[in-house]
Amino acid sequence: MLLVVEQFLNGLQFGLLLFLLAAGLTLVFGIMDLVNLAHGSLYMMGAYFAATFVAWTGSFVLGAVLALGATLLLGVVLEFTALRHLYGRDHLDHVLATFGLILFFNEAVRLIWGPAGLALPLPSWLAFPVTILPGIQYPAYRLAIIVVALLVALLLYLGVMRTRIGMLIRAGASNREMIGALGINIKLLYTLVFGLGAALAGLAGLMQAPILTVQIGMGENILILAFVVIVIGGIGSIRGAFIAAIMIGLIDTMGRAFLPNLLRQVLNSASASTAAPALSSMLIYLLMAIVLVARPEGLFPANRR
Amino acid sequence: MKSQLNVSSIVAIMVVAGLVLLPVYSNLTGNIFILTLFTRIVILALAAVSLNLIMGYGGMMSFGHAAYLGIGGYAVGILAQEGIGSGWAQFAVAIAVSALYALVIGALSLRTRGVYFIMITLAFAQMAYYVASGLARYGGDDGLTVYKRSDFGGLINLGNRVQFYYLCLACLLAVVVLVWRIVNSRFGLVLQGLRSNEQRMQAIGFPSKRYKLACFVIAGMLCGLSGALLANNTDFVSPAVMYWTRSGDLMVMVILGGMGTLMGPVVGSVVFLVLEEVLSQLTEYWALIMGPLLLLIVLFGRGGIMGMLGRVNRG
Numbered sequence: 257m258l259l260v261v262e263q264f265l266n267g268l269q270f271g272l273l274l275f276l277l278a279a280g281l282t283l284v285f286g287i288m289d290l291v292n293l294a295h296g297s298l299y300m301m302g303a304y305f306a307a308t309f310v311a312w313t314g315s316f317v318l319g320a321v322l323a324l325g326a327t328l329l330l331g332v333v334l335e336f337t338a339l340r341h342l343y344g345r346d347h348l349d350h351v352l353a354t355f356g357l358i359l360f361f362n363e364a365v366r367l368i369w370g371p372a373g374l375a376l377p378l379p380s381w382l383a384f385p386v387t388i389l390p391g392i393q394y395p396a397y398r399l400a401i402i403v404v405a406l407l408v409a410l411l412l413y414l415g416v417m418r419t420r421i422g423m424l425i426r427a428g429a430s431n432r433e434m435i436g437a438l439g440i441n442i443k444l445l446y447t448l449v450f451g452l453g454a455a456l457a458g459l460a461g462l463m464q465a466p467i468l469t470v471q472i473g474m475g476e477n478i479l480i481l482a483f484v485v486i487v488i489g490g491i492g493s494i495r496g497a498f499i500a501a502i503m504i505g506l507i508d509t510m511g512r513a514f515l516p517n518l519l520r521q522v523l524n525s526a527s528a529s530t531a532a533p534a535l536s537s538m539l540i541y542l543l544m545a546i547v548l549v550a551r552p553e554g555l556f557p558a559n560r561r
Numbered sequence: 562m563k564s565q566l567n568v569s570s571i572v573a574i575m576v577v578a579g580l581v582l583l584p585v586y587s588n589l590t591g592n593i594f595i596l597t598l599f600t601r602i603v604i605l606a607l608a609a610v611s612l613n614l615i616m617g618y619g620g621m622m623s624f625g626h627a628a629y630l631g632i633g634g635y636a637v638g639i640l641a642q643e644g645i646g647s648g649w650a651q652f653a654v655a656i657a658v659s660a661l662y663a664l665v666i667g668a669l670s671l672r673t674r675g676v677y678f679i680m681i682t683l684a685f686a687q688m689a690y691y692v693a694s695g696l697a698r699y700g701g702d703d704g705l706t707v708y709k710r711s712d713f714g715g716l717i718n719l720g721n722r723v724q725f726y727y728l729c730l731a732c733l734l735a736v737v738v739l740v741w742r743i744v745n746s747r748f749g750l751v752l753q754g755l756r757s758n759e760q761r762m763q764a765i766g767f768p769s770k771r772y773k774l775a776c777f778v779i780a781g782m783l784c785g786l787s788g789a790l791l792a793n794n795t796d797f798v799s800p801a802v803m804y805w806t807r808s809g810d811l812m813v814m815v816i817l818g819g820m821g822t823l824m825g826p827v828v829g830s831v832v833f834l835v836l837e838e839v840l841s842q843l844t845e846y847w848a849l850i851m852g853p854l855l856l857l858i859v860l861f862g863r864g865g866i867m868g869m870l871g872r873v874n875r876g
Contacts, residue, residue: 285676291676291679293809338856338860341860342859342860345859347622347675347676347679348616348622348812348816348820349816349859351624351679351809351812351816352812352813352816352817352855352858352859353855353856353859353860355809355812355813355855356851356852356853356854356855356856356859357852357856358852359848359849359851359852359855360848360849360851360852360853360856361852362848363846363847363848363849363852364849366846367846367849476806480683480687480805483680483683484680484684487676487677487680487681491676491677526697527697527698530695530696530697530701531695531697533694533695534691534692534694534695534701535691535695537687537691537694538687538688538691538692541684541685541687541688541691542688544680544681544684545669545681545684545685545688548669548670548672548673548677548680548681548684549669549672549681552672552673552674552677553673553677554677
């Protein structure tokens, strides 16, 4: 019971982090029609910025805020210098160009911060366990991640569904030419959306940083998961991304936690312990394949044609 | 194509001539390293040519093509470990299993289109990657060493560098010719028709999915062959050859050289891998140059290298 609750919360926390990444990715994808493989690099940069700024300022919150600003700025610069010129091009051009950006960012990080990873210490005021249910304790920092991510998701939802800019964003996702014809400055909107996506990715990176080590290539694995999320959710749909992210987070975490024991009942323990991690990593891809075979446009297609 | 001797075909001929004469150069200068490098290049060029068949001519953007490299490689590695050293058996199994895999995932993936197709092929390749990581008997994550290269009797000795290089090159050229024949056959014309307008082709009465699936399977088989050669080249196969960045590498080679052109993928592979090698000898931080270079090529060089050469030709 204790383990189930704990793993459920871990899964929820991972899912929410995935949502932060996927939200930016799905907006950029849905509105600008840009496949941005470098989104994972922004996540990585967020973590590196946070580790650096926290060490500088000595305060976790201040460092995090600075890192968030830096990632946002980086996103805007990136959009302005490179990605802006890719809109309207073939998806394959996007893949190639942003693949180049991944190479660049990984190498730049190696040059600036060195090949060894960084560690971002847990803020001391969050480094204690909280009793969530009688007899069940959970790290406060992970709870904080859940709370912050839920808040951001709520803000994002309100922002997209209830504000004028959000309305423009939604309009952009369903018909780009039309809102341009109605006199909206699309270029500015695009830069804004990209910056927002970058900041969300940076936020995910810096919140994850104290739990994992900050290292080169940390963005690539999670990027693919984020892509799985937006494809399952339906490209361009924030609601779809949210539901799919929680699903993936739970399935991935619960699979990793409980599959080894389940497998051990049918296989001998040696082959079970090698097969289980592989099988649990496979689960989400299996889910994606099943979803796509059954519903080729994802669970919540944003723009039905 | 008005004149047969335009700039891009001259470049293509020069590349082929260079590849054929490379062992002579390596022998004369005693530079063995360049032969090893180019063996790898030729093998990966074969994979890129097969990817170009579905991507460039069939319009199917597969982001999971490296899976076949792994399947081909593991067919060789697993059979070798189980004591079946015959190259005929190993290569036949490599190609057959690749065909089967392509048939199954193709039938499922072709239900989707566009970006969803890119992502579902990626998902299947990642599944293959994790299956390979879970093969405890065959090394799991650490990979599998191939202690003995495929044995083709007295016909050809894969242990001999030059013979192995020429085998790979012969396979590459044969595959290029095969793709050329396919593309210009009725089948290939239907395929290219589907790429430009699938609805119209369906209205004319072509069963579009069957044509695409056949093309997908052919490409998978060719890449499986490449995988079998690759395992022989490195004497090693690991799940890493199937990882999604490897599929990305293959895509880069195709797009860099020129998608939908016959020799584009070959030129692209040579340029990409040689550049990687040269830059990594120049500086430890080679990717710092390679990354922006790719970006610039996309921004200013539409149609890849072959596309740029085509424009030179037109003046």
